Amino acid sequence: xxxxxxxxxxxxxxxxxxxxxxxxxxxxxxxxxxxxxxxxxxxxxxxxxxxxxxxxxxxxxxxxxxxxxxxxxxxxxxxxxxxxxxxxxxxxxxxxxxxxxxxxxxxxxxxxxxxxxxxxxxxxxxxxxxxxxxxxxxxxxxxxxxxxxxxxxxxxxxxxxxxxxxxxxxxxxxxxxxxxxxxxxxxxxxxxxxxxxxxxxxxxxxxxxxxxxxxxxxxxxxxxxxxxxxxxxxxxxxxxxxxxxxxxxxxxxxxxxxxxxxxxxxxxxxxxxxxxxxxxxxxxxxxxxxxxxxxxxxxxxxxxxxxxxxxxxxxxxxxxxxxxxxxxxxxxxxxxxxxxxxxxxxxxxxxxxxxxxxxxxxxxxxxxxxxxxxxxxxxxxxxxxxxxxxxxxxxxxxxxxxxxxxxxxx
Amino acid sequence: xxxxxxxxxxxxxxxxxxxxxxxxxxxxxxxxxxxxxxxxxxxxxxxxxxxxxxxxxxxxxxxxxxxxxxxxxxxxxxxxxxxxxxxxxxxxxxxxxxxxxxxxxxxxxxxxxxxxxxxxxxxxxxxxxxxxxxxxxxxxxxxxxxxxxxxxxxxxxxxxxxxxxxxxxxxxxxxxxxxxxxxxxxxxxxxxxxxxxxxxxxxxxxxxxxxxxxxxxxxxxxxxxxxxxxxxxxxxxxxxxxxxxxxxxxxxxxxxxxxxxxxxxxxxxxxxxxxxxxxxxxxxxxxxxxxxxxxxxxxxxxxxxxxxxxxxxxxxxxxxxxxxxxxxxxxxxxxxxxxxxxxxxxxxxxxx
Numbered sequence: 001x002x003x004x005x006x007x008x009x010x011x012x013x014x015x016x017x018x019x020x021x022x023x024x025x026x027x028x029x030x031x032x033x034x035x036x037x038x039x040x041x042x043x044x045x046x047x048x049x050x051x052x053x054x055x056x057x058x059x060x061x062x063x064x065x066x067x068x069x070x071x072x073x074x075x076x077x078x079x080x081x082x083x084x085x086x087x088x089x090x091x092x093x094x095x096x097x098x099x100x101x102x103x104x105x106x107x108x109x110x111x112x113x114x115x116x117x118x119x120x121x122x123x124x125x126x127x128x129x130x131x132x133x134x135x136x137x138x139x140x141x142x143x144x145x146x147x148x149x150x151x152x153x154x155x156x157x158x159x160x161x162x163x164x165x166x167x168x169x170x171x172x173x174x175x176x177x178x179x180x181x182x183x184x185x186x187x188x189x190x191x192x193x194x195x196x197x198x199x200x201x202x203x204x205x206x207x208x209x210x211x212x213x214x215x216x217x218x219x220x221x222x223x224x225x226x227x228x229x230x231x232x233x234x235x236x237x238x239x240x241x242x243x244x245x246x247x248x249x250x251x252x253x254x255x256x257x258x259x260x261x262x263x264x265x266x267x268x269x270x271x272x273x274x275x276x277x278x279x280x281x282x283x284x285x286x287x288x289x290x291x292x293x294x295x296x297x298x299x300x301x302x303x304x305x306x307x308x309x310x311x312x313x314x315x316x317x318x319x320x321x322x323x324x325x326x327x328x329x330x331x332x333x334x335x336x337x338x339x340x341x342x343x344x345x346x347x348x349x350x351x352x353x354x355x356x357x358x359x360x361x362x363x364x365x366x367x368x369x370x371x372x373x374x375x376x377x378x379x380x381x382x383x384x385x386x387x388x389x390x391x392x393x394x395x396x397x398x399x400x401x402x403x404x405x406x407x408x409x410x
Numbered sequence: 411x412x413x414x415x416x417x418x419x420x421x422x423x424x425x426x427x428x429x430x431x432x433x434x435x436x437x438x439x440x441x442x443x444x445x446x447x448x449x450x451x452x453x454x455x456x457x458x459x460x461x462x463x464x465x466x467x468x469x470x471x472x473x474x475x476x477x478x479x480x481x482x483x484x485x486x487x488x489x490x491x492x493x494x495x496x497x498x499x500x501x502x503x504x505x506x507x508x509x510x511x512x513x514x515x516x517x518x519x520x521x522x523x524x525x526x527x528x529x530x531x532x533x534x535x536x537x538x539x540x541x542x543x544x545x546x547x548x549x550x551x552x553x554x555x556x557x558x559x560x561x562x563x564x565x566x567x568x569x570x571x572x573x574x575x576x577x578x579x580x581x582x583x584x585x586x587x588x589x590x591x592x593x594x595x596x597x598x599x600x601x602x603x604x605x606x607x608x609x610x611x612x613x614x615x616x617x618x619x620x621x622x623x624x625x626x627x628x629x630x631x632x633x634x635x636x637x638x639x640x641x642x643x644x645x646x647x648x649x650x651x652x653x654x655x656x657x658x659x660x661x662x663x664x665x666x667x668x669x670x671x672x673x674x675x676x677x678x679x680x681x682x683x684x685x686x687x688x689x690x691x692x693x694x695x696x697x698x699x700x701x702x703x704x705x706x707x708x709x710x711x712x713x714x715x716x717x718x719x720x721x722x723x724x725x726x727x728x729x730x731x732x733x734x735x736x737x738x739x740x741x742x743x744x745x746x747x748x749x750x751x752x753x754x755x756x757x758x759x760x761x762x
Binding site for chain 1 (some may be wrong): 504524529533535536538539542667734740741742744745746747748749752753
């Protein structure tokens, strides 16, 4: 069981309650279920690493439970009830002190710190109503930021939970002197400084700087016409990647606030977006049931994986996505043999098909009880289709050529 | 008058015509001036037709002659094609069973690029997804469809007639005049009155051109482009009016995951127990991402034959967006959006 989960470098949570692990180098997607019965109650809302070594995952479900999944063992090891579903679902999950404490935030506005497996939270903060997201500062792990609809960005220090360290102010009234509506959907801490980037439901991206006395955004940028749902900071810095509900993902420059470029391919709303910690690669998932991995430099699609349920959230491992190794080469060699065995007719067509055949064979694995069997091998199906086509197209070509020559003569 | 003969064997396929000026590259003919008076009676036996290899029909400047040459050329081609066909037939007859298999012509449908989202009937995850989605209440028999049909503001005659005919086709449908009300305010009222579907027909220049189909409790909203609307009076050989019986529903060719969702949306418009007494059937046929709607009445003439009669309106739909949640075009989350420049680039790739 652990063998299947260890090479997975991308983890996704879906609406059907299945945790999916994707191994990009092996081109496999695996399903991990907590119980044998799938249920919408277990819809996964947030994912986060339980510790710095990334050996365990914390999965937050819609029913208020936080499950621990061990990557080494490949099974769910622990379940905790952390909150009422009536308070809203999880909007943020984080760990403190190397995994000893768990910070959860619900949409209703309650932020709780849980320690030591007890049923009662160690600390509870009312963060406001209607929270859309809570994120933790990766450098100062006791600082978290929250924001939501009509709820400005607030940065809290968990050691001093009475008042937020920084509360943002709404933008100035517009040219008609009307109050501007405000809807923070996602935020991120810029490493190396205190600044926070947020994206809003009114297609704006704001940068706040708590070290300055200005509580209004330092930088404002807009993109598109639809609410921006997620954002992520690439490792290289100076830019931010945002995604909106229409399936458009763009890279914005943080120095001037201009759009650097867009990532094509998504057809549904973006729900999860993350840039890799070291490689210039960004992974995105959304309502169109696909995981896409784009390269940040040339903005091309590198991998596309079909995962049959709508995807809610995404988590990347820190190690390189494609582990160079024998697995990778073996698969490529097999493919080469298959391609060489077939007659080469139209070379132009082969390459795009090869890119599509980089996808998955999906295997469903059940962690506790029996094994739900399924093996779909898309690669085989695609090659079969090609083989049938090529002899036909060969037959067509000679008569065509003859006819052309005759036309010239006559 | 000078009578200058032009030898038959030289370049030129002429047909009861005066001298043609050949646009041939080799100026062997010194007499290019004799365009007029000479009538060259040439027989039709163009046995030695020796065109220079670089001649093409399009180089003849005279339109009539060019046309005639082209017609001849086409006839030649057709003759050759028929000969080839005959040869093939003869061979097939001779060889009998060992004949090469009949060649299947390439159509866009059989060249369709394989879509990885095609639903496998045995897939459990997809089956679970479908069993618990927004239509599960309908498919488990818990709710009966009740449809509200309305239009965009101030509809014109054709759209109004279309709405009324749609209401006869869909059982338990009510048509209401829009009166400039906002959809986001209509929706909670519909939910309170137990409606399950809201159909809004958008009109442009007196012709219906869009359809918003919103599943009510919380369901997905699909926005379609409507084209080719034919009302009942424009139908040839139409039958009597559709009766109140519940029709049967046929959904053709919805193979991908997106296609499945849309197919279920259409299926949930009609009550689940079709009344076979009424012999009426509504068909949603998907081909190349266009959904064709037809409404027929059938009758079994004998065991092998059935006759059909088309009643009711006929229209084609093309899906533009599928949005999760009820109608909210600005802030709603889209599950699928048609992006023409990305998706329509390949002629053989379809989404539904």
